[in-house]
Amino acid sequence: MSVAEAEARTIQLEAPSGLWHEAWRRLRRNPGAIVGFVLVATFLIVALFAPLIATHDPREQNLALLGGSCCPGPSADHFFGVDALGRDLFSRVVYGARFSLLIGVVSVIVGLTFGIMIGATAGFFGGWIDSVLMRFMDIMLAIPGLLLAIGIVAVLGPGIFQIMIAVGVTQIPVFARLLRGSILGVRESDYVLAARSVGVPGRAILGAHILPNAMSPVIVQGTLALATAIIDVAALGFLGLGPQDPSTPEWGTMLTDTTRYLQTAPFLALIPGAAIVISVLGFNLIGDGLREALDPRFRGRG
Amino acid sequence: MLRFVVRRLLLLIPILLGLSVLVFVWIRALPGGPAEALLGERATPESIRQIEDQYGLNKPVYVQYWSYVSTVARGDLGTSVTTRRPVAEEIEQRFPATVELTIAAMIFAVSLGVPLGFIAAKKYGGPADHASLVVTLLGISMPIFFLAILLKYVFAVRLGLLPTVGRIDPLIDISHPTNFYTIDALLNGNLNAFWDVTKHLILPAIALGSIPLAIIARITRASVLDVQNEDYVRTARAKGLSPRVVDQRHIFRNALLPIVTIVGLQAGLLLSGAVLTETVFAFPGMGTWLVTAIKGRDFPVLQGGILFVSLIFVLINLLVDVAYAFINPRIRVS
Secondary structure (H helix, E strand, O other): OOOHHHHHHHHHHHHHHHHHHHHHHHHOOOOHHHHHHHHHHHHHHHHHHHHHOOOOOOOOOHHHHHOOOOOOOOOOOOOEEEEEOEEEHHHHHHHHHHHHHHHHHHHHHHEEEEEEEHHHHHHHHHHHHHHHHHHHHHHHHHOHHHHHHHHHHHHOOOOOHHHHHHHHHHHHHHHHHHHHHHHHHHOOHHHHHHHOOOOOOHHHHHHHHHHHHHHHHHHHHHHHHHHHHHHHHHHHHHHHOOOOOOOOOOOOHHHOOOHHOOOOHHHHHHHHHHEEEHHHHHHHHHHHHHHHHHHOOOOOOO | HHHHHHHHHHHHHHHHHHHHHHHHHHHHHHHOHHHHHHHHHHHHHHHHHHHHHOOOOOOHHHHHHHHHHHHHHOOOOOOOOOOOHHHHHHHHHHHHHHHHHHHHHHHHHHHHHHHHHHHHHOOOOOOOHHHHHHHHHHHHHHHHHHHHHHHHHHHHHHHHOOOOOOOOOOOOOOOOOOOHHHHHHOOOOOOOOOOOOHHHHHHHHHHHHEEEEEEHHHHHHHHHHHHHOOOHHHHHHOOOHHHHHHHHHHHHHHHHHHHHHHHHHHHHHHHHHHHHHHHOOOOOOOOHHHHHHOOOHHHHHHHHHHHHHHHHHHHHHHHHHHHHHOOOOHHHOO
C-alpha cells in the first residue's frame, strides 16, 4: 500500500465519523438544543404512551358534564377541562400528540424521499436532466405552500392520509433544491480535489466526502421540516380539511371552533395551541442546534 | 441590467406554462371530473353536456388545453358555482383586501424586525441578543392561526380594545373606488373611517407579520454580524469615524442586501399565511374566499384563485430578483 493510499484510507475512514462525533459533542453543549431534546422527548413519550397517560377515552362524549354551559374548566377529574361536546380535553391533547407525530413524520419522509431522489439525480447527472427537474421544482415552488396543499387535498379529499401526502408533496422541492445545491457546492470544493489528488477512488469520494457533507443541510432541514409539517398539518386541520371523523383528536382540528368560546372557555383554544407550539419549538431548537453543530464555519469554536 | 431583466422574464415563460399545465391537470384530476367540478351539486346530464360543449371537454386534450389557456389569457377565470359571480370580478374586490393586510403586516415586521436584529447584533451575547433569540424562535414556532386566536383573546375579548371581525365597521358608509379601504377612506375625506379601517388591520397584521418579523430579525442579526468584521468597517473605525457614522454608512447599508432579499421572499409566504389569518378574523380577502371555496367545493373559484395567487407570487419573486440585481452589481454580471 502506497503512502497516498494509506492516507486515502484514513481520510475515508475518519471523515464521516469525525463529523458526526464532533457534531454530537457540540450539540450536547448547546443549551437551546438540550431544551429542544427535552421538549421533543416529552412529545415522543406522550405520543407513544398515550393510552397509559390519558385519563379518559378521547372520543367519549359526556354531555351531562356540560350542565347547559360551555365549558367546565380544569378540575381534579378533568385536568384541562372538557370541550363543547363533553370530551376530556387532557386525553384529547395527549392522543393528539400521536396524530401530530405520525402525520409530521410520514409527511417529512414523503418529502425527504422524493426530494432526495430528485435532488441527487439533478446534482449527479447535471445537464438537461438537471434543468428539467429543477424547472419542475420551480413550478411547484411557484404555488404558495399552503395553497398547494389545499389543492392536493381538494383532489384527494379530506382525511389524515391525504394531509400527509399533501404536506409531504409541498416539501419535495425544498429538499430537492437543497441537496442539489449542496452536491454541486461540495463537488467543486478543495477537499474533494485534495482527496482526488491523493488518489482516493471516485466512489469513496462520493460516499465519504460528497454525500456526508452534502447531506448535513438536508438533515438540518429535515428537523426543521418536522416543525413546519406539524404546523401545516394543524393549519389544514384548523381549516377543516383534517380527519373526516370530527371526533379524531387532532390539534389543529381541535382549535377550529374554539373562537366561539373564547369568552367563556378560552382554555379550549389555549391548551391545544400550546401543545402545538411546544412540539414545534422542540424541533426548531434541535434543528438550529444541528445547523450550528454541522456548520463548518462554527466548528472548532466550541 | 436590461439583459438581466430580459433573461429573467424569459425564465418566466416555462414557469407560467408549467403552472397552467399543472392547474389544467389538477382540474381534470378532481373527483367527478371537470364538468361536474365546475357545476357543483347542480350538475344534471344536460348541464354537464352543455359545459362539456362550452369548454370543449369532449375534444382532444391539446385542444382543451389551448382553449383553457386562451380563455384565461382573456381574463375569464370562470364563474363561481355558489355565488354565480365571475371569479375575476370577485378577485377585483378581494385581492386589494389581502394586499392591504399583507402590506400592513410587512410594515409591522420590517419596522420591528430590522431594529431588533440590529440591536441584537450590536449587543452580541448580551441580554438584548438573548431576548431577540427567544422572540424570533417563538415567532417561527407559533402557528399563525394560534397567534391570531391569542391576539383576539387578549385584545378583543379581555381588553376590548380592538375589533376582531371584518375590515370596517358595517355602520360606516363610504364609497370604494379602489377597494383599498385605507385609501378609500382618505379619498372620501373621512378620517373617522380611516381610523376604523386601521384598527381593523392591527391585529390581523400582527398575526400575519409575526413569522416575517422573526425571520427578518434573524437575517438582520446574522447579516450585521457578518459585515461588522469586514476590513472596510475596521478601516472606517481606524480612520476615526464616530461609531454612529460607521453603523449607518458602513455596517447598515451593506447589511441591507440580504435583508432586502428576505423581505421580498416573505411577501410570497404572506399569501399563504393570509389564508389562515383572514379565517380567524373573518377578513374578507382572498384567503377567506378560498377557504369558503374549498368547503363549498367551489372549484372554479379554487382554480382561478390559486392560479391568480401563484401568478402574483411568481411576479413578486421576479421583482425581488430585479430589485436585488439593481442593488447588487455583482449579480448583474454573472
